[in-house]
Amino acid sequence: MANGAAQNSLTMRKDSWWIAPLITGIVLGVFGIYSTIRALSNQLFEVEATLTNGYLLSPFYSPLILADWWPFSPAILILWAPLGFRATCYYYRKAYYRSFFLSPPGCAVNPIGKKGKYSGESAFPYIFQNIHRFFLYAATFILIFLWIDAYHSLFFEDGFGISLGTLVLTINAFLLTMYSFSCHSFRHLIGGKLDVFSACPTRFKFWGAASAMNEIHMLWAWISLIFVAFTDLYVMLVAQGIITDVRFI
């Protein structure tokens, strides 16, 4: 009788289990709206120092693709890679399955509005989540350009320097690197197929480092998500002339 009641009710949990999925949903929703608006706006994404080839470039538009044959925002040509990487990330899957699909909204909480057989990620459409490793390759390729952008942010009209923008772009590239290299697929790529670690000590070392970073993958996922939006906002405000990029050197 008691078991039947538990199955029919939402949950027997007494704690505030709904707070985490609610906050997650709000933050992911705000990021989704902000990044979509910025990606489609096709403006205020670059501050140039033409004499020295220095610049500040929004990560949403990196690498900058200006092609005559593409009449829309160049960000569309780029963002499929990092967004696909995040959308298929093992951590974010848990986050949005809970917050947006309510399937289930939490541990020991029944799915809301869901009927039918549970097939997890072994059937259409969720089986496509398995392409995550390929998004890792694509997102890592984009990452190279973010480091190149950080390098170019060291040059101003009067030569070499360091500004707040330099720090913002460098920290952003660092956080996204940590997010990528703490990825479960990356860890598997390095050492997942090895049967005997002692035969490959170097790979074992890298696997150990990736495993250590992987333990806080959720943290890298959140701070890199928030900081990439902040980086875009910073470049936009400087490009618009609302703030000045403060020079330290």
Ligand code: FES
């Ligand atoms: S598991 Fe999160 S990025 Fe791969």
